[in-house]
Amino acid sequence: MTDEKTQVQDVNRAFYDFRYEDRDSYRIDGLTKEIVQQISEEKNDPEWMREFRLKSLEIFNQTAMPDWGPSIEGLDMDHIATYVRPNAQRMNTRWEDVPDDIRNTFDRLGIPKAERASLAGVGAQYDSEVVYHNIREDVAKLGVVYTDIESALHGEYGDMIHEHFMKLVPPTDHKFAALHGAVWSGGSFVYVPRGVSVEIPLQSYFRLNAAGAGQFEHTLIIVEEGAYLHFIEGCSAPKYNVANLHAGCVELFVAKNATLRYSTIENWSKNMYNLNTKRARVEEGGKVEWISGSFGSHVSYLYPMSVLNGKGARSEFTGVTFAGKGQNLDTGCKVVHNAPDTSSYVNTRSISKDGGISTFRSAVVVNPKAENSKSAVSCQSLMVDDVSRSDTIPAMDVRTSQADIGHEARIGRISDEAVFYLMSRGVSEEEARALIVSGFAENVSKELPLEYAVEMNNLIRIEMKGAIG
């Protein structure tokens, strides 16, 4: 199924940078009340959502830009189209119905192949609309819902969405959460009923394609008591020279004794401002597992957060970040321990190269109620050359004496000895370094399904190309 992708040697950057010249059928620039109303009309929002959008816009206008992370001065809100609709009917459940040029793009990304390979369901977002959505019948029979969030808003799960939408990440959270609330468009809704274990991963693949387009997709996942789900979100955007913005939002509700694994490989184009917000709430005995690979983008702010609300709730975060030339990636995670016996484990790797800046930022908060909780944070940074930068900003806020909290940070470089060893067997210096860096990122790749692990290694290889001389 993945024969054209498993040949690691056959990779070139063009594989990810292709784009088709587009015919945007409809687009709106800038952000005003009228525009938000227009989007809402276009979406045929329920009344509460229209109000929610307008309220969010007010909050957006009242909220200052963040002033504590990498610079986002290059982001000009007036020139970012807040909504772009491709030339496709609203929803397609049959692959054949997707327009040819869009289908070609997805074919090159391997999506239908992945589906044929028995992945449970595929949702692909092309610009702001979900153009393709499907779920395998046997998964649907278990009562699992996997659909685009916009149609779910009008169906039998409308009330459930109303009850959960932006409750974990309220528009007041920060300026780009407010922006998201005002102009969000597209995304996925997943509901796994009580006791149902979804054995094969559900996956969605998001891309941005139109110049100057922003993408504001919303992902809402509810995993009921004792259920299990692995959801994979992959992102790859073609290169473009107008500043792009991504301000998506992911909200995960993990009920008692349920487990949700949320895997992401993001590969944004190098002009992207990736200001994404992801959050999970975990009840008693439940567990959230974040697997996160952050590639591409000009600037990223990304800190998936776990709120451990029930006794014995757990969070694991495994991440890798690769910052190359012209990139400033500020990534990490947050954990809030709100109940006794909760535990969190954070294991991240960051790689910086060619002057790239990679900052690991984490916050672990242990509230007084969270007695006997444990947290272990480990971050390792690898600088590929002397001009790159790596910073570690771990914050710990522990308000009980009954907690076991640990942190370790390591910063290193590729050893000459390791390069010499690999070269002495015949591989080139470039290959030797790529092998070492891929190995460094193995904490993430070993947690991913094979085709994603291969893709991630391909990305590393592409990023490492030209590192020599």
Place this chain on the structure above:
Amino acid sequence: MANSLLSVSGLRAAAEEKEILRGVDLEIGEGETHVLMGPNGAGKSTLAGALMGDPRYTILGGEVSFKGENLLEKSVSQRAGAGLFLSFQNPVEVPGISLENFIRTAIEQGKGEKLRPWVFHKEVKETLAALSMDESYGERDLNVGFSGGEKKKAEILQMLLLKPSLAILDETDSGLDVDAVRTVSRGVEEFRKNEKASLLIITHNAAILSALKVDRVHVLVSGRIVKEGGPELIEEISRDGFSRFEVNEG
């Protein structure tokens, strides 16, 4: 006299600005097995590393020709591609690539030939069997979590699969249990089945040499070859040690 494979003349090399090799001359012919002996600190590993292109060593002078070409101007990968192999005493662990895939990549890049994965897999299996090594070795990540003995066995496996013209075994037998020594010896025997393949064995251990037909023995003391001879030198040194040569050195 066999065709010349490696010719070293007047090689001088330094580590951290300290001169270690002070004019080494060495000739190895096609299909020959040579042994390099010497006391600790004589420069044996420096010589092996300098030939392979270890960046820790600076070449100060002298010439090395391998298959008639100037070895010293080649990159490390090019030296490997030309048919030189060095076993490491403590090879690095590289997660994320299996031993088998690594060797295949190395052959494909070093020699520029494309291998069919299933044909190569068969060869790996046969080679593992010849070394009495477990089949699972090939699937394990390169050296990751390997014991000292396992790492050395894996080095021998790589040697057999890469099929170099000259393999330098740097103390491959030291610190090994009986089982691992047996594997190394068997690997050397396998390697020698190719009549054109040459070996330079750096060792303290006469036992590993007893089963081998050794063509030439070189004694390195204080950065110079002070004595050369036939296999009888091995016995002499295991009996008397190196003190005789060190006295000569003054």
